Each structure stands twice: as C-alpha cells, then as structure tokens.
Amino acid sequence: MYPRQFDYVAPGSLDEAFGALGDTSKVMAGGMSLIPLMKMRLFSPGTVVDIGRIGGLDTIDDHGDHISIGALVRHAETASSGAVPTALATAASLTGDVQVRNRGTTCGALAHADVAADQPAGALACGAVMVAQSASGTREIPASEFFVDALTSALHHDEILTSVKIPKAGDGEGSAYDKLGRRGGRSDYAVAGAAAWVKKSNGSIEAARVALTGVGTKPQLADGVAEALVGTDGSDGAVEAAADRALEGVTVLEDLYGSEEYKSHLAKVYVTRAVKQALANI
Amino acid sequence: MAMTTSALGGSVRRREDPALIQGSGLYTDDYTPHGTSYVAFARSPLAHAKINSIDTSAAQAADGVVAVYTHDDVAHLGDLLAQVVVAKGRPLLANGEVNHVGEAVAMVVAESVAQAKDAADMIDVDYDPLPAVIDLKEALASDNLVHADLESNVIVPWEAGPFGDEEAIAATKQTIADAKARDDTVTVSVEAVNQKLIPVPIEPRSVVAEWNGGYGRFRVHSSSQVPHALMGAIKTTFGLNANDVHVTAPEVGGGFGVKLNVYNDEILCCFAAQQLGRPVKWTETRREAPGSSIQGRGWVGTATVTGTKDGEILGYELDAIADMGAYEQNFTAAIPFLGLFVGSGQYKFPTHWKATCVFTNTMTTDAYRGAGRPEAAYYLERVIDAYAREIEVDPVQVRLKNFFEPFDEAVVSPIGFAIDTGDYGNNLEKLVEVSGYEDLKAERDAARAEGRHVGIGITTYCEVCGFAPTALSELGFSWATYGLPAGFYGTSLVRINPDASVTVITGTGPSGQGHQTTWAQLVSDRLGIPTERIRVIHGDTEESPMGIGTFGSRSLAVDGSATYDAAERVAAKAKNIAAHLLEASADDIELDADGASVAGSPDSSVDWGEIASAAYLPYRLGETEIEGGLESHVIFDAPNATWPFGAHLAMVEVDGETGDVKILKYMTVDDCGNVVNPMIVAGQVHGGVTQGIGQALFEESIYDESGNLLTGSLLDYPIPAAADLPMFETSHTVTPTNINSIGAKGIGEAGTIGSAQTIVNAVVDALESLGVKHIDMPLRPKRVWAAMQEARG
Amino acid sequence: MQVSMTVNGRDVSADVEPRTLLVHFIREELRLTGTHVGCETGYCGACTVHVDGKPIKSCTMLAVQADGATVTTIEGMASNGELHPVQEGFWERHGLQCGFCTPGMIMSAAALLEENENPSEDEIRHGIEGNLCRCTGYHNIVRAVEYAGAKMRGEEPPAPDWEGGD
CATH class of the missing domain: 3.10.20.30 (Beta-grasp domain)
Structure with a gap:
C-alpha cells in the first residue's frame, strides 16, 4: 500500500522530461499500471517522471488520413471520442472500470504491454504506429513491432510514447474487439481477446489484420488469419476456416484462467467473433 | 413515503445509515490517537521451513523505527489463545519454524506505516525449507507432517449417524449397505471439491491498542465481531481482570466470520503498546490478508445416495476431508462440526456423515459465512440432484418425497439433533409456485431446442443458527478459554432514561446487519416509544453486559430476544409506575408513543416524561414497592439453536463455445421464522446469495504444490461485481420458532448456505444433453469448457 | 513536496x-x-x-x-444539511450494510447520474463495476441509484421491491 521512496519530477515540457529520464526512471502518465506495482513493491523506480503536466499531449487530432492519440488521452476519451476506429475504441471501453478509464491513458496501456490488456490488440488490428520520442529524435514503430514480450515494449529507456497514430477508417472498412473477461462476460482482463480490422471491396475481403491478447506471451498479430481471409467473401464459413490459423506463431501460455488447450480454443472463438463483428461494422 | 416507521414487521429505514452515507461513520482505522506508532510484519515467503536465524539489525537501524520484535520477545505470553484447540495453536510470532506463507515472523513498530514497511522489508530471515503438505488426501495419508511433534496431520474426525453413538452409526452403515445391495435400488456418488475461500470483507482488519500504565488498563479498538472474546484473550494473556481491558468494535466493515476470531496481531499490538507506552496501530493490507486472516471452506469429499428408482432415498453418506490450515484458531476444527449439525438437511433418510479435519501448510481456516453448513448442504444437494437425474425424476419431486412432514414440536434429525420447527414441503412448493417452475422448464426446453445451453437448478437447505444454549459450552462453544466462562446466550439491557429516551445496550458485534434499527423496532414494539428516541449500543465491552458477539446468524434469535424480553419487563414496570400515578390497576394500563393511559379512559394518562421522572425521583413512587430506575437486563439462554430452511432456484445459460456462465434468474424462498424488518432480511439474502455465487463461479484460494498462494490479491481472486449478477427475487414462508419470544430464526448465512449448489446444479442441468455430470467449483469458463469437451469426447 | x-x-x-x-x-x-x-x-x-x-x-x-x-x-456531497439524492437513495433503498464501500459507491453512482440521467439497470451495473461491495449483492445499490435518478429527474421513485414494500 505504501511504495518505496522515489524521486518525483513533473516536467513542464517534453524536453525537460527527456532530461529527467535515466537508468532507474519510469515514465508515468495516468499511473493506473505503475502505481499498483509500486504499492505492492513489485517495482520500485528511483525516479518517477510524471508527464501528466506536459501541455499538448491530451488530444485526439485529425491528420486527414490518420488520427493521433496523445500520450495523455484517457481510456474514456479513446472509447467515446467517435474518431477512434471501433476495435480500439471498444477495447478502451472494456479496459478496467470507470475510474480506471478516467485516469489511465491509451498510450500508457500500450507502453505497459500487458499480455492480457485490451488496447494493444485494438492498436495492432487498427494498424497503429507508435510515436516514440527522445532527446535524440523521433522513431515511428509499427504496432506489429512494438510488443516485444510480457510487459516489454520496443521503447528505449530514454524514450516516451508521445502519441499513437491510427489510420482512419475508410470506405469498406470495419473493425471490432471482443474478449472473454476473467470474471466471465467482458469484465476484467482478457482470458482471451481478439481485435479485427477488415477491408472489403466488390464483395471480397481485400485486406485484414487480426490481433490476439491474453493468449500468448504478448499481444500479437495473427497474420495467418488475415492471409486466409483475404480473397474470401467473408462468409461465416470463410471466417471460421481462417480462424483455424489463429495460433500460428503464438506461444500459448497457461494461467489461472485457462489451460493452453482452452486458450488455444478461445483464440479461435474470439478471432471468429471479432472478424464477424468487424465485417458487420463495415 | 411507504416505509413503516415503527412496529414489528416494518421496513424501517436504518438508524445506522446517516453516518455511513456521509462519511462520518468511524471504523477502526479511522482512529489515530495522539502519538500513534504503526506496525508492519515481516511474513514468511515459504509454506514450511525451519528458521535458522532472524537478522533484525538493519530494520532496527532504519528511519523511524521504534521497535522490532520476534518470537523471543513474546515467548512469555504463550501461544495465541483460541477457544477450541485440539492439537496445535498458533504462536504469536513464528517459533523456530514457519508453517504457511504469510505467517508473521517479526513485527516492526515505526513512526509511520511507510517506515514500518520499509523496515520490515529489511528483516533478513535464514530459512531451511521443509516439504509442504498441501493436498488434503496426502495430508490424511502421508507421513509428511505439518507439525513434526504430532503423530499425524489429522486433528479430529467428526462422524454422525447419529452423532455420538457408535453402535447406532454401525447400524446406520449396515442399513445403507443393505439398501445398496438390493437390486431395485440405484447408488449415485459425486466426488466434489468445496474449495478454500478468502473471505474478503471490504474493510481489512485493523487494531489500535493503547495502554495506560497508571490506570493499568488497555483501551483497544478492533474490527471485531467478538469484542468480548478479544477482551478476554487480552486480559488472560496479560494476567489482568476483565475490567482492566476495554475493547470497542466501532463500525465494522463486513465480517463474514473473518472477524469472529482473536488474532495474534491484536495481542501483539497490545504487547507493543504496553512496552512502548504509546498507541500502536496495525491495519491489514488486502494482499496480507490471506496470510493474516482466516480463510474458509476447503473440503474434498464424496457424497453418495442410495435410493429406489422412483425417488425414495434409503441412505446418504458423506466422506470428506476438511482443510484446517497450519494452526488452530478460534473455532477452526469446530467448523466442520457445524456442518455435521445439518448433514442430513431437511430429510429423514438414514445418514452416515463424516468429515476429517487435517492440518496443511496453508492459512488457518475458520468460520466463513455459513461455516461448515454451506459445505454440508453442497454435498447433500449436489448428490440428490445427481440421483434425481439418474432416475429421471424431477428434483423437486425427489425432495418432496424425502422431507420430514411439517412439525411444530421438535423432531430429531438422522444426525441426532432436535430441530425446532419446520414445514419443508410448503416452502419448496412456494418456490415452485412463485418461480413459475413449470413455465421456466418450458422456457428452458424452448431455448434448448434452439441449441442454447439453458439450465435450472433447484435446491433446499436446512440451516442451524442462533447458536444456543449455553449447555453447548460442553462442546466448546463459549468464551471459557479466553478466561470468560460465558456461554452462547443473548444479552441486552433496555433503559428508559430520565428524559424518556431509551438506551439499549446489547452484547452483539454487528458488521452491517442493522441491529441498531431492528433492536429499536423490538423495543418500540414493546414500549410504544418511537424508534427515533431509541439508541442502540453494541460492540463495546465496557458499556455492554458480558456479550458473546455476532456470528452464526445468532444475533436476532438470542440477543434480539433478550432485547424484546428486557423491553417487556421495562414495559411492565412502566405500567406499574403509571398505575400508581393514575391510581389505576396495572392490568388496565396501555402504553403508546406518548405514554400510558387507562384502557377505556383516554383522558386518564401520563406521558413518558412523567413515568420516567417518577422512576428517577423515586419519592414519587410513594408507598409502592416499585424500585427506582427504569431498566432491565436480560440474559436469554435459548433452549435450542434455531433451524431456518429454504429453497433456491437458479436459471443459467452457458455459452457453448466458451463455457461462460450467465445467471438469468435467481429466486429464493427462505423461512427464517418471523421477520422483524423485511428490508433488512431481503438485504441479507441478497448478500448471502452473492457470496455463494462468488464461490460457485469465481473464487478460489489456490496454493501450488509448494504452498505458494497464487491468488493473493483481488487481481487473482475475483469477487462478484455488480455487472456479474442479476436482480434477485426473494420471498418467504413463515414457520416461527418456538424457542424464543420473537419467533425469529436468523437469516445472515441462509443465502450463502443455499446458493453455490443451486448454481452448480443449474449449470449441470444446462449441460445435461452433453452428459456432463459434475463440474468442480469455481465454474470458471475454463472448467465448464473442459467438462463440455470431456463429455463431447 | x-x-x-x-x-x-x-x-x-x-x-x-x-x-x-x-x-x-x-x-x-x-x-x-x-x-x-x-x-x-x-x-x-x-x-x-x-x-x-x-x-x-x-x-x-x-x-x-x-x-x-x-x-x-x-x-x-451533502450541502447545507441536505443529502445528495444518491445518499438519500442509498438510505431509502437499503443500498448499504456495513457501509465501508458506501462512500466510494456513492461517488461513482453520483458521477454516473451526472453523465447519464436515466441509466438502465445494465448501465448502472457497469457504471459501478469499479466498486466492490461484499454485503448487498448490489441489488439494493441498483435500486438506490434508480431512486436517486428518479429524484434528480423530478420523478416519483419506484416503490421498493422487498416484501410488503409497496
């Protein structure tokens, strides 16, 4: 309940923030993931760099072909803004609870890279690009390369995830997210969840991205499913057949909520459900 | 406003609530006396290990540290006192070995909580790990012992059929064996786990101890359901008198049995307060609780029914092992015995019932809401359901066929205990009627025709509660071990003050049950004085006569009855005073909100102020023999416990792809005898049912093979949230008890006792077409899916 | 700092x-x-x-x-001695027992009604999903929020649903 001692800095600008980052520092936005770990003394940074007071990071901006979600945009705003593609907006709406959604940030949830979090799957399916800034410049990291391992992202220690860019939904595109939560239904972290984005033209699927969470060692794309979907008519049979490839390249991890066999099964179920819903959302 | 404001049977708004809804209710952690120091414990990371050494030097030197204590410092105080210790009590701090993860090894006192925790982290303990005993069957059979100085891990086997009569038990076993041997009978068994649970009252436990050496007195605030027991344990441990220790349980944020215990931390805070001469506070953290507060349940067992093919049950057997954890505390090994009391439920068939209590290297178990009775009801109602399914007779009909006939004079159950009153058939038939059972079955069948997995579960239970009489002290039910030989009676003092307000002081220690309201209703019913002028005090060892506490759904049946009876005596005296003042016969005096009047002569009256002032200015009583004062203290020793009962129904749908269970409907028809406040009774049922649903669907205290707890925080120990539940439909039958003046039986645990098996029966029903026979709780989707997979082959 | x-x-x-x-x-x-x-x-x-x-x-x-x-x-939450309608709802509909979760629950419920003046049962249940109660089974908390919502909309609250509670 009481974190170990740490130094706290609340920089007023990104440059100040970069200056404060060091070997034992941790960036904090909403703190929904970080503070509980610190309270349980499972993680004790030397310095907490609170970016919460830096101006200009709290908006969802329209850039024509894509939107960008700033580092301080809360889950609640991602869920309700209307500008965010359905898969990510739904994932944000199913993250935590009301209070968590009022404090936690989408970028924070992505940077935390929890294996059972919702929004990483949404971001993967939506083709998000992470914008990582540091004193030495800006890197753009595709979501597909961002989630490296459990609680490990591609961010370097001196970088801050300042925004995430999401392509805007175009004609013929639809996306969705669905999961089984730990208390059943859609409550709590995902036992297994899937996000899907599909683009249809002339009655057939032209492109697709499908992502899994809760199942493996990290949130990740199920490229085999996407590959199998492309070129089909998106019929239930085609979707179900494609879902059989959900586990290609996935190392399924057992936990208290599911055996390897069960999670493997759920991956296919939720891929199927998410893809069907994405098609319906076009 | 439709709410009744007085009288028995009215849904009076609670007297407790104005403080609680405005944030001014004071819980133990809200007390911080001047100069308070704070405690943190270093706890064992291992389930079983020898302690080679404990290095506290870094902690001693840390910022803000006032003191660090280990077992050597407190060895002279002996083990933690516990009411029922058969084999092994708990040391105050680990004594040379640790026996479960979370066991307190050292205690730090510091100027702030954060500093205490910082220092506790610095305590270095050198352990030699020992093999851990976790699995219950292994604990029963293996030579691997939790306590090397004991002969086995078995503490006590509880057996009945009936209880305490070995010859009769042998005869019962033979009767059942004969029935099994007949070729016109079927025998159905269910082997099931009734898993270990972490109770999770939302208020973590907390204690604040103060010692005044000049007065030679302890002043203790603790989140306790049993403040008098704690007072006794403190005074006995420290060699004091009962009047040297003042314990208050202020607002208590949920108990559910967790706080029906005396804990080492409470004694240790007193010790430190005495040593240091300053207030000492400890507040549990949620992640600490599974190792610092008792857990519940933790049984494995096989239940077997033998009966005819048309539903007449000829014998029921239970053979179970119950997990006691590493040390005995307050009632530990007595909890399965409470299950034994109701081992045969509402039924009259021969029963052979056995539960063997064993030690394991896990946290102590003790009373968790229902305490033995949910486990007993679970096995019985699961196997009856399985039997009904096997013989293809509706589960309602099987139950009706095997119930006791209605009785208003005690009957002796096959377990050997006298049940006060019962009308089981009527109760179950009411559930059938109000639920529209036949329509629900049609609805279920229609859903199944669409390929959906919808099921109905229906169960009944017989509870024992309102624990009494004081003669149960022979079986260990009293506070005698705490130096207070007081048995399980009810107690209350009702006093009309000189200004005609009323103070009621009762021996209970509630944690949300609304005693301030219900007791005021009882007193108002007898005196006529409105509840607004009645204040009820509880949970305080100095204000109250020797009280027993709140647990086992006992408070209304015994302390409530004592209150009712005391109010009746005060009413009688008030009538005598009024009769004197009005120069009338006491038999003609009637009491109401205003005061007293002579029947038929409303002009001949005195108000309550005049009656009260006459009592406190006794010269006004003239030549009468009426003594001054206007109060009565009653100790009510009920002749029996009470035996509520009821029937529950759940309708669920299982997602055939994921195994996810959704509760569509939950209905109860409970019979707790006469109801004083229907609003409060409904609330108790809702909460009780929800805890049973929590066990059925979500909750499980999981230790791995090495004894590491895998479910130590709410992240991994999910309890039901609002979105997981339906609205509940509650109703009642009323079969008053004849053992107390109110006719009330108790309702606090009923919902929990009746619900877990109702959900499991419903889920098994939903998966009937697949051939699923049983799934162990909690019915997390993974388990339900695995059962479906197995059944599908 | x-x-x-x-x-x-x-x-x-x-x-x-x-x-x-x-x-x-x-x-x-x-x-x-x-x-x-x-x-x-x-x-x-x-x-x-x-x-x-x-x-x-x-x-x-x-x-x-x-x-x-x-x-x-x-x-x-109360102002000038007047309870907030959510506080009143919890009292009138027995939305609390031990009272420990109640302050947090009331804060969440009040915020929900600020955003959604007439929430459905499902919306209430999800609106208070971040508040755990171990006593009430949430039934009467839902009723309390319904009561408060009605009061805030100037409507007559629905009758209580316990036996004899019309």
Missing part, C-alpha cells in the same frame, strides 16, 4: 513525500476519514473520490499528481 488543492471547497496545502497517495493525504493529512482503503490493486473502489469532477481511485493516484486539482469526497 508542497501540494495544494481544493477539497470539498476548501483550499488545503501540505508538505508530503512523493510516495504519499491521494487517499492517505485525504485521510491522514486532512482527517477526512470517509474515504476508505480496501485493497492495494485499485480493484475495490472504496477510495473513490471526484478529481476535477471525475470519479477516480484515490489509492491509485499520488497526492502530488493532484496538485492544483479540485477534489470532492463523500464529506462534500
């Missing part, structure tokens, strides 16, 4: 360690003990307060993060 904020309309400031949680600042520094602590993982919601008008868990926010913020706790 020095922090200043407005709590229940009062300007307060104090010197705190960075590790001081907002809930400890409220309970220990300001002695407003109506806000409770029930867990350390941010699950139970007993510590819910409003920060700049939104319900948040004050055990998962550092006091220094709230520097400059406007905070409302349960003690700030």
Whole structure:
C-alpha cells in the first residue's frame, strides 16, 4: 500500500522530461499500471517522471488520413471520442472500470504491454504506429513491432510514447474487439481477446489484420488469419476456416484462467467473433 | 413515503445509515490517537521451513523505527489463545519454524506505516525449507507432517449417524449397505471439491491498542465481531481482570466470520503498546490478508445416495476431508462440526456423515459465512440432484418425497439433533409456485431446442443458527478459554432514561446487519416509544453486559430476544409506575408513543416524561414497592439453536463455445421464522446469495504444490461485481420458532448456505444433453469448457 | 513536496513525500476519514473520490499528481444539511450494510447520474463495476441509484421491491 521512496519530477515540457529520464526512471502518465506495482513493491523506480503536466499531449487530432492519440488521452476519451476506429475504441471501453478509464491513458496501456490488456490488440488490428520520442529524435514503430514480450515494449529507456497514430477508417472498412473477461462476460482482463480490422471491396475481403491478447506471451498479430481471409467473401464459413490459423506463431501460455488447450480454443472463438463483428461494422 | 416507521414487521429505514452515507461513520482505522506508532510484519515467503536465524539489525537501524520484535520477545505470553484447540495453536510470532506463507515472523513498530514497511522489508530471515503438505488426501495419508511433534496431520474426525453413538452409526452403515445391495435400488456418488475461500470483507482488519500504565488498563479498538472474546484473550494473556481491558468494535466493515476470531496481531499490538507506552496501530493490507486472516471452506469429499428408482432415498453418506490450515484458531476444527449439525438437511433418510479435519501448510481456516453448513448442504444437494437425474425424476419431486412432514414440536434429525420447527414441503412448493417452475422448464426446453445451453437448478437447505444454549459450552462453544466462562446466550439491557429516551445496550458485534434499527423496532414494539428516541449500543465491552458477539446468524434469535424480553419487563414496570400515578390497576394500563393511559379512559394518562421522572425521583413512587430506575437486563439462554430452511432456484445459460456462465434468474424462498424488518432480511439474502455465487463461479484460494498462494490479491481472486449478477427475487414462508419470544430464526448465512449448489446444479442441468455430470467449483469458463469437451469426447 | 488543492471547497496545502497517495493525504493529512482503503490493486473502489469532477481511485493516484486539482469526497456531497439524492437513495433503498464501500459507491453512482440521467439497470451495473461491495449483492445499490435518478429527474421513485414494500 505504501511504495518505496522515489524521486518525483513533473516536467513542464517534453524536453525537460527527456532530461529527467535515466537508468532507474519510469515514465508515468495516468499511473493506473505503475502505481499498483509500486504499492505492492513489485517495482520500485528511483525516479518517477510524471508527464501528466506536459501541455499538448491530451488530444485526439485529425491528420486527414490518420488520427493521433496523445500520450495523455484517457481510456474514456479513446472509447467515446467517435474518431477512434471501433476495435480500439471498444477495447478502451472494456479496459478496467470507470475510474480506471478516467485516469489511465491509451498510450500508457500500450507502453505497459500487458499480455492480457485490451488496447494493444485494438492498436495492432487498427494498424497503429507508435510515436516514440527522445532527446535524440523521433522513431515511428509499427504496432506489429512494438510488443516485444510480457510487459516489454520496443521503447528505449530514454524514450516516451508521445502519441499513437491510427489510420482512419475508410470506405469498406470495419473493425471490432471482443474478449472473454476473467470474471466471465467482458469484465476484467482478457482470458482471451481478439481485435479485427477488415477491408472489403466488390464483395471480397481485400485486406485484414487480426490481433490476439491474453493468449500468448504478448499481444500479437495473427497474420495467418488475415492471409486466409483475404480473397474470401467473408462468409461465416470463410471466417471460421481462417480462424483455424489463429495460433500460428503464438506461444500459448497457461494461467489461472485457462489451460493452453482452452486458450488455444478461445483464440479461435474470439478471432471468429471479432472478424464477424468487424465485417458487420463495415 | 411507504416505509413503516415503527412496529414489528416494518421496513424501517436504518438508524445506522446517516453516518455511513456521509462519511462520518468511524471504523477502526479511522482512529489515530495522539502519538500513534504503526506496525508492519515481516511474513514468511515459504509454506514450511525451519528458521535458522532472524537478522533484525538493519530494520532496527532504519528511519523511524521504534521497535522490532520476534518470537523471543513474546515467548512469555504463550501461544495465541483460541477457544477450541485440539492439537496445535498458533504462536504469536513464528517459533523456530514457519508453517504457511504469510505467517508473521517479526513485527516492526515505526513512526509511520511507510517506515514500518520499509523496515520490515529489511528483516533478513535464514530459512531451511521443509516439504509442504498441501493436498488434503496426502495430508490424511502421508507421513509428511505439518507439525513434526504430532503423530499425524489429522486433528479430529467428526462422524454422525447419529452423532455420538457408535453402535447406532454401525447400524446406520449396515442399513445403507443393505439398501445398496438390493437390486431395485440405484447408488449415485459425486466426488466434489468445496474449495478454500478468502473471505474478503471490504474493510481489512485493523487494531489500535493503547495502554495506560497508571490506570493499568488497555483501551483497544478492533474490527471485531467478538469484542468480548478479544477482551478476554487480552486480559488472560496479560494476567489482568476483565475490567482492566476495554475493547470497542466501532463500525465494522463486513465480517463474514473473518472477524469472529482473536488474532495474534491484536495481542501483539497490545504487547507493543504496553512496552512502548504509546498507541500502536496495525491495519491489514488486502494482499496480507490471506496470510493474516482466516480463510474458509476447503473440503474434498464424496457424497453418495442410495435410493429406489422412483425417488425414495434409503441412505446418504458423506466422506470428506476438511482443510484446517497450519494452526488452530478460534473455532477452526469446530467448523466442520457445524456442518455435521445439518448433514442430513431437511430429510429423514438414514445418514452416515463424516468429515476429517487435517492440518496443511496453508492459512488457518475458520468460520466463513455459513461455516461448515454451506459445505454440508453442497454435498447433500449436489448428490440428490445427481440421483434425481439418474432416475429421471424431477428434483423437486425427489425432495418432496424425502422431507420430514411439517412439525411444530421438535423432531430429531438422522444426525441426532432436535430441530425446532419446520414445514419443508410448503416452502419448496412456494418456490415452485412463485418461480413459475413449470413455465421456466418450458422456457428452458424452448431455448434448448434452439441449441442454447439453458439450465435450472433447484435446491433446499436446512440451516442451524442462533447458536444456543449455553449447555453447548460442553462442546466448546463459549468464551471459557479466553478466561470468560460465558456461554452462547443473548444479552441486552433496555433503559428508559430520565428524559424518556431509551438506551439499549446489547452484547452483539454487528458488521452491517442493522441491529441498531431492528433492536429499536423490538423495543418500540414493546414500549410504544418511537424508534427515533431509541439508541442502540453494541460492540463495546465496557458499556455492554458480558456479550458473546455476532456470528452464526445468532444475533436476532438470542440477543434480539433478550432485547424484546428486557423491553417487556421495562414495559411492565412502566405500567406499574403509571398505575400508581393514575391510581389505576396495572392490568388496565396501555402504553403508546406518548405514554400510558387507562384502557377505556383516554383522558386518564401520563406521558413518558412523567413515568420516567417518577422512576428517577423515586419519592414519587410513594408507598409502592416499585424500585427506582427504569431498566432491565436480560440474559436469554435459548433452549435450542434455531433451524431456518429454504429453497433456491437458479436459471443459467452457458455459452457453448466458451463455457461462460450467465445467471438469468435467481429466486429464493427462505423461512427464517418471523421477520422483524423485511428490508433488512431481503438485504441479507441478497448478500448471502452473492457470496455463494462468488464461490460457485469465481473464487478460489489456490496454493501450488509448494504452498505458494497464487491468488493473493483481488487481481487473482475475483469477487462478484455488480455487472456479474442479476436482480434477485426473494420471498418467504413463515414457520416461527418456538424457542424464543420473537419467533425469529436468523437469516445472515441462509443465502450463502443455499446458493453455490443451486448454481452448480443449474449449470449441470444446462449441460445435461452433453452428459456432463459434475463440474468442480469455481465454474470458471475454463472448467465448464473442459467438462463440455470431456463429455463431447 | 508542497501540494495544494481544493477539497470539498476548501483550499488545503501540505508538505508530503512523493510516495504519499491521494487517499492517505485525504485521510491522514486532512482527517477526512470517509474515504476508505480496501485493497492495494485499485480493484475495490472504496477510495473513490471526484478529481476535477471525475470519479477516480484515490489509492491509485499520488497526492502530488493532484496538485492544483479540485477534489470532492463523500464529506462534500451533502450541502447545507441536505443529502445528495444518491445518499438519500442509498438510505431509502437499503443500498448499504456495513457501509465501508458506501462512500466510494456513492461517488461513482453520483458521477454516473451526472453523465447519464436515466441509466438502465445494465448501465448502472457497469457504471459501478469499479466498486466492490461484499454485503448487498448490489441489488439494493441498483435500486438506490434508480431512486436517486428518479429524484434528480423530478420523478416519483419506484416503490421498493422487498416484501410488503409497496
């Protein structure tokens, strides 16, 4: 309940923030993931760099072909803004609870890279690009390369995830997210969840991205499913057949909520459900 | 406003609530006396290990540290006192070995909580790990012992059929064996786990101890359901008198049995307060609780029914092992015995019932809401359901066929205990009627025709509660071990003050049950004085006569009855005073909100102020023999416990792809005898049912093979949230008890006792077409899916 | 570190360690003990307060993060002796038993009704999903919020649903 001692800095600008980052520092936005770990003394940074007071990071901006979600945009705003593609907006709406959604940030949830979090799957399916800034410049990291391992992202220690860019939904595109939560239904972290984005033209699927969470060692794309979907008519049979490839390249991890066999099964179920819903959302 | 404001049977708004809804209710952690120091414990990371050494030097030197204590410092105080210790009590701090993860090894006192925790982290303990005993069957059979100085891990086997009569038990076993041997009978068994649970009252436990050496007195605030027991344990441990220790349980944020215990931390805070001469506070953290507060349940067992093919049950057997954890505390090994009391439920068939209590290297178990009775009801109602399914007779009909006939004079159950009153058939038939059972079955069948997995579960239970009489002290039910030989009676003092307000002081220690309201209703019913002028005090060892506490759904049946009876005596005296003042016969005096009047002569009256002032200015009583004062203290020793009962129904749908269970409907028809406040009774049922649903669907205290707890925080120990539940439909039958003046039986645990098996029966029903026979709780989707997979082959 | 904020309309400031949680600042520094602590993982919601008008868990926010913020706790809900309609609803519909989760629950329910003046049962249940209650089974909490919603809309609240409760 009481974190170990740490130094706290609340920089007023990104440059100040970069200056404060060091070997034992941790960036904090909403703190929904970080503070509980610190309270349980499972993680004790030397310095907490609170970016919460830096101006200009709290908006969802329209850039024509894509939107960008700033580092301080809360889950609640991602869920309700209307500008965010359905898969990510739904994932944000199913993250935590009301209070968590009022404090936690989408970028924070992505940077935390929890294996059972919702929004990483949404971001993967939506083709998000992470914008990582540091004193030495800006890197753009595709979501597909961002989630490296459990609680490990591609961010370097001196970088801050300042925004995430999401392509805007175009004609013929639809996306969705669905999961089984730990208390059943859609409550709590995902036992297994899937996000899907599909683009249809002339009655057939032209492109697709499908992502899994809760199942493996990290949130990740199920490229085999996407590959199998492309070129089909998106019929239930085609979707179900494609879902059989959900586990290609996935190392399924057992936990208290599911055996390897069960999670493997759920991956296919939720891929199927998410893809069907994405098609319906076009 | 439709709410009744007085009288028995009215849904009076609670007297407790104005403080609680405005944030001014004071819980133990809200007390911080001047100069308070704070405690943190270093706890064992291992389930079983020898302690080679404990290095506290870094902690001693840390910022803000006032003191660090280990077992050597407190060895002279002996083990933690516990009411029922058969084999092994708990040391105050680990004594040379640790026996479960979370066991307190050292205690730090510091100027702030954060500093205490910082220092506790610095305590270095050198352990030699020992093999851990976790699995219950292994604990029963293996030579691997939790306590090397004991002969086995078995503490006590509880057996009945009936209880305490070995010859009769042998005869019962033979009767059942004969029935099994007949070729016109079927025998159905269910082997099931009734898993270990972490109770999770939302208020973590907390204690604040103060010692005044000049007065030679302890002043203790603790989140306790049993403040008098704690007072006794403190005074006995420290060699004091009962009047040297003042314990208050202020607002208590949920108990559910967790706080029906005396804990080492409470004694240790007193010790430190005495040593240091300053207030000492400890507040549990949620992640600490599974190792610092008792857990519940933790049984494995096989239940077997033998009966005819048309539903007449000829014998029921239970053979179970119950997990006691590493040390005995307050009632530990007595909890399965409470299950034994109701081992045969509402039924009259021969029963052979056995539960063997064993030690394991896990946290102590003790009373968790229902305490033995949910486990007993679970096995019985699961196997009856399985039997009904096997013989293809509706589960309602099987139950009706095997119930006791209605009785208003005690009957002796096959377990050997006298049940006060019962009308089981009527109760179950009411559930059938109000639920529209036949329509629900049609609805279920229609859903199944669409390929959906919808099921109905229906169960009944017989509870024992309102624990009494004081003669149960022979079986260990009293506070005698705490130096207070007081048995399980009810107690209350009702006093009309000189200004005609009323103070009621009762021996209970509630944690949300609304005693301030219900007791005021009882007193108002007898005196006529409105509840607004009645204040009820509880949970305080100095204000109250020797009280027993709140647990086992006992408070209304015994302390409530004592209150009712005391109010009746005060009413009688008030009538005598009024009769004197009005120069009338006491038999003609009637009491109401205003005061007293002579029947038929409303002009001949005195108000309550005049009656009260006459009592406190006794010269006004003239030549009468009426003594001054206007109060009565009653100790009510009920002749029996009470035996509520009821029937529950759940309708669920299982997602055939994921195994996810959704509760569509939950209905109860409970019979707790006469109801004083229907609003409060409904609330108790809702909460009780929800805890049973929590066990059925979500909750499980999981230790791995090495004894590491895998479910130590709410992240991994999910309890039901609002979105997981339906609205509940509650109703009642009323079969008053004849053992107390109110006719009330108790309702606090009923919902929990009746619900877990109702959900499991419903889920098994939903998966009937697949051939699923049983799934162990909690019915997390993974388990339900695995059962479906197995059944599908 | 020095922090200043407005709590229940009062300007307060104090010197705190960075590790001081907002809930400890409220309970220990300001002695407003109506806000409770029930867990350390941010699950139970007993510590819910409003920060700049939104319900948040004050055990998962550092006091220094709230520097400059406007905070409302349960003690700030009643005004001029008048209960907030949600407080009234909890009293009238037996929405509490032990009362420990109640302050947080009321803060979440009040925020829900600010955003959605006529929530469905399902919306109420999801709106208070971040607040755990171990006593009530949530049934009467849902009824309490329905009561409060009706009062805030100027409507007659639905009758209670316990036996004899018409």
